Amino acid sequence: MADALLVLADGTTFEGEAVGYAPPDGVATGEVVFNTALSGYQEIVTDPSYAGQIITFTYPHIGNYGINERDDQARVPHCRGVVVRDLARRASNWRATEHLDAFLRRHKVPGITGIDTRRLTRHIRQAGAIPGAFGVADRDTLLAAAERDGGTDGCDLASAVTTAQPYTIGPDAASLYVVAYDFGIKRSILDHLVGEGCQVEVVPARPPAEEVLARAPAGVFLSNGPGDPAAVTDAARNVRELVGKLPVFGICLGHQIMSLALGARTFKLRFGHHGGNHPVRHVPTGRVEITSQNHNYAVDADSLPEGSVVSHLNLNDGDIEGVHTGGLGAFSVQYHPEAGPGPHDARYLFKEFTELMRAG
Amino acid sequence: MPKRDDLESILLIGSGPIVIGQACEFDYSGTQACRVLREEGYRVVLVNSNPATIMTDPEFADATYVEPLDVPTITRIIEKERPDALLPTLGGQTGLNLAVALHDAGVLDRFGVELIGANVEAIRTAEDRQRFKLAMTEIGLQVPPSGIAYTVDEALVVAQQVGYPVIVRPAFILGGGGTGMAHGVDEMHRVAERGLAASPISEILIERSISGWKEYELEVMRDHADNVVVICSIENVDPMGVHTGESITVAPAQTLTDVEYQQMRDAAFACIRRIGVETGGSNVQFAVHPRTGEQVIIEMNPRVSRSSALASKATGFPIAKIAAKLAVGYRLDEIQNDITRETPASFEPTIDYVVTKFPRWAFEKLPGAAPVLGTQMQSVGEVMAIGRTFAESLQKAVRSLETGRLGLNCDPTERELDAFGDDELVSSAAVPTPERLFHVEAALRRFVSVERVHEVTNIDPWFCDQILQIVEERDRLEQLGLQQMTRADWRRAKRLGFGDGQLAYLWGVPQADIRAARLAAGVRVTYKTVDTCAAEFSAFTPYHYGTYEDTDEIAPLTKPAVVILGSGPNRIGQGVEFDYCCVHAAFALRDAGFETVMVNCNPETVSTDYDTSDRLFFEPLTEEDVLNICERLTDSGGPGGLKGVIVSLGGQTPLKLAHVLERNGIPVLGTSPSSIDAAEDREQFNALCTKLGIPQPPGGTATNVDEAQRIANEIHYPVLVRPSYVLGGRAMQIVYDDTDLRRAMVELTHTGSLGREGGLSLERPALIDRFLEDAVEVDVDALRDRTGEVLIGGVMEHIEEAGVHSGDSACAIPPPTLAADVIRTIEQHTCALAEALDVIGLCNVQYAVKDDTVFVIEANPRASRTVPFVSKATGVPLAKVAARVMLGATLEELREEGLLHPPAEGGHVAVKEAVLPFGRFPDVDTILGPEMRSTGEVMGIDRTFGMAFGKSQAGAGNTLPHRGTVFLSLADRDKNAGLLAARRFAELGFAIAATAGTARALDENGVPVDTVVAKVGEDVGVDAVDLISSGKVDFVVNTPRGRGPRADGMHIRRAALSHGVACVTTVSAALAAAAGISEELARPPEVRSLQEYHDDGQLRLEV
């Protein structure tokens, strides 16, 4: 394996070895974030919400059980690279069909291994999510590249990962027809909607509200996705015109967009929440859910307008994890009830959405 | 909901003596529970028969009962203390089973005691294998096909239906007691019989064997609001068929996709909810088919367990502590995570390192037991190691074991494997043994493929490949050689866990050179922190492990710091007693204003609880790792500096490091290393005793058979042969003639059983001593300060005669029979020795008293096994005082300070009894000898010797009968003394049965014998075994006949053991038993707390 460096925009440098895809210029750049999940690297690498980002895995051994055909969250990975302490050279699992390394090469995702990922994580915890560059290029080149990378603030990354053409999944016989705005939707979300008896038409991030209403769906779903919610062109405006007219359910970026639509503000967290162990209180019942999370932005509590209620709270830092509009039949959560990867504690939300649609 | 205020006092049941399958992990959980409940303002009543535990220190509970753990005794305690609630889930299987028994006996209802944590229904559903399976099937979880049987015949039928091979699993057991595999009818007979005997309700589950499947455990917690979280997932390297307690296990799970893991998590939650554990921790075990992913549930333990202790240490999440809080009404989200301080306990810890647990066995001490691992626990302890990679943590774990190995081979022990051919290696690896992983490594080194190794071992290919990486790195290093090593090479080798010792072996250079070269290359260990959250939040607890990364997280010392070296894995001869001493030192020194630093690698212990000391280093206790820590602390800067290291409280393990530390300029606190040698080195010690005029048994040292022979002829047989530098009487033998002597000596050589432990050499000669027959053995624990004042902590008279290892014989404080002047002589000798050795701190001296001559057997300038027992008996905190004395305090100062007060004595007698593991090793003779084999101890305390002895026997599971038949079978030399015992039993109204020879002797001396039985084998009439098996015997006295391997009589002792008949193997024990019985018949039993005994003692002193 070739020696490689990881250099952050602030000059902090780490030694490692290049793995995965080898970019011709020997440089990979992106916003460096860390994920603390112990399992689920395949789902994480293929989660479109990581567009524009370099994923650091805090768990040292990554790739142990290889890659299988079922667990991808999107057709292709959108992340800019992966940083690990130890990339498994042997995959062992009855479902494994490929090694993570081969998968990364096939999908042109560069990687770096042998990194003191705990040092990196502690650095990001202090400095916040920060642009970085890694590869076999020399330190100056990497540092320059890192400094050039703008990070995700103000970028509409959703439009970059959304589907080009609408497509429909789920049986025609399904009792509920749902339109899902694709800001970077994960496969496991669609599986859950279909599992709850929906037929889902997945549409790009752009189409205006009237086009959606014209399809007369039982409800509208706002998907997860990458980047700055405030930058996703038109999305908030469209949603504003939908809320109140029919049931709306949003997850992650979809939650932020719905909150914006309701008139709230979003802000960027220092290093975000990326992992599978975040405790969230379901305010009405007081029950605690262990949740899968992956977001750098959050909804500003003080900016929430009259009538919208906080339904879920993060017990670690008190951030808003869920909002509903009372009478207006719209609700959204910041975390990932669909898991993929992560715990299943919050699956009930998909049922609530279908119940809302059946009622409405 | 905050904590319950409708409860005032809570009863906790400890887990009793350390036995295989139930070790000091329950001292850890119990101690945490006591602390928490008192912090919450509850009155804590504790009962535990084990005096060596930290939980039984008077300051951890409001009322501490060191009493036998049985229903009648606990009923008395409940009647006296009237607790509002009983918390049964922290005292292991013992606590759980007793809670159920107390409920069934109606005791809990009668006194209105509420079970908190788990109710009886839940315990039953979890522990009764059949009910468990029905419950799991009911909620749609898969279980292996099985059936239940209550008799051997039923078992055979069920086995046919289920289909061989089957495994037999008794209900309500622990550590796989009585479980076993059967491949056919004949085997099934034996296994079923054993299983039925092992189950308290003689119920066994017969289950299709799924050996070879992957085995997993999840540690789960639930609160009363039904919030459930997984604390830790554990993957077994050894697949199904090897008990989790016998397996090398790894946290977190390594080879499960998230989909499979979440499926397992859902199943665990469904399980704990269905079983109905209201609050607390549970352990759920699963098996996964390696090629289909099919998941089945194996069992759930509705209590904290060995694995939950491991999980707590592995993640930094204190399961027992939280479980106690949940039991009194808190919700998980109402409890703070005290490592991050800002986040709640209602989360799932995530880690950024790999944890490996490696068991430690003691087969070398149990001749006759085949070292093959299975569904029964046989290991006596375990180590845990933390590394950033599996390879690193695995190699650290191996060098933590102290079995003479320096890592995964690449050390002198691997030479044994040279003899093996490749196929031999593969076939030996196919059998699960303590050696298996080392055979796997050797096989891979010989280019046997990972596929092949996986095929024969069912060890997951990922683990095999990790081992292969160690193999490949070793080859690289061998090619390179020390001179070529660059910084990158050092980093790479260290990151795969290679120890300096392994490299020294590989390159044939001194270990010191390796260290020097590495440091010269600028490669230093870095210490990371265990923080429950993979660094997402900052951590406030300095719980560290060493690894080789870019940066470390050691904060500067804020106060003068003291490093306390722990005792490593539990083993026979070195167990919880030493952890007790280390923990007490930590408490005392913290109170005295020092910064305390604990180093240990045993996950079961209180010492490795992150809030026992100011800093915890979870590291191997080896030269390399300890030096790394000391050096890192020395350059850590800050106002405090490193005062020094305490090596004398953790048993032999840290003592061995004294010289290395001194050589590296690190102060050794307390007795100096040279004094330690003066005591350990036979020549020096002899000279010393001669100078002081203290008699020793005549003897000498020999490095070969002829020398031994010469000495033996000078001093005359019988002689005792013992290697130097060993603990627990390792490989010690009494020999009566030349042939015995030759055999004994051969066993000490490299080829013999002691080979791996160093064998014989000029540095390690064998000691040949005259064996003092029928001598009374006496143990003394004493303390000496820098002014030379000596404090006699306790004088313990042994029940069994010298020749039975001090660790295996019962002993009493105060001495029941020793003459006052003998005691005075013993005290004088002890003071003289302490003075001459310039002891600063604790020392332990052992004597043998024969015809009023006091011989010294050995002196150890360190804390001994008996320190906690003495402290419980007298109320004097010896270990705390010792720690202070080692840091310069004088006894006088400590008196003024109030830490040291006079012993509470006069009103009571305390008897310590050993608990032996023979039940698990059917082929091992139960006879006691100079090699220690007990795993744990209990204490009986009462107003008189007899009552105390009776309690000690009950505590050890040897409850004395009050009527019935006593069976005697005595060696000739015991017949006179035995006569006395027989007479006492007859007077107490017992019928006497005896073997022919013994009967004749008794008869001739006017003791009527009611039943005479034939020697076993003589097929005339009933023989001894028939008689015992038929349940017609209530007490067995069998003293070994013949010499050397004392085979004769073994079948009698085994029969007694397997039919649960109390059995003693010395006349002295028989006499003590008689004394106990007569007392018990005379007086009603009584329970009193340590606090009561100690306070009375103090009062008596004041008046």
Ligand SMILES: Nc1ncnc2c1ncn2[C@@H]1O[C@H](COP(=O)(O)OP(=O)(O)O)[C@@H](O)[C@H]1O
């Ligand atoms: N059906 C089975 N086939 C093969 N091995 C088994 C089976 N059931 C249990 N085992 C093995 O036996 C060990 C002990 O069983 P377990 O029920 O966990 O007993 P304990 O209550 O002592 O933990 C398990 O760790 C597992 O390795």
Ligand SMILES: Nc1ncnc2c1ncn2[C@@H]1O[C@H](COP(=O)(O)OP(=O)(O)O)[C@@H](O)[C@H]1O
């Ligand atoms: N000369 C002797 N005569 C009789 N018994 C002895 C003699 N020396 C030792 N023993 C017995 O052997 C046991 C173990 O010896 P010891 O030196 O204490 O070993 P260890 O230091 O390993 O505990 C002692 O407890 C004592 O019972």
Ligand SMILES: [Mg+2]
């Ligand atoms: Mg069990």
Ligand SMILES: [Mg+2]
């Ligand atoms: Mg088990």
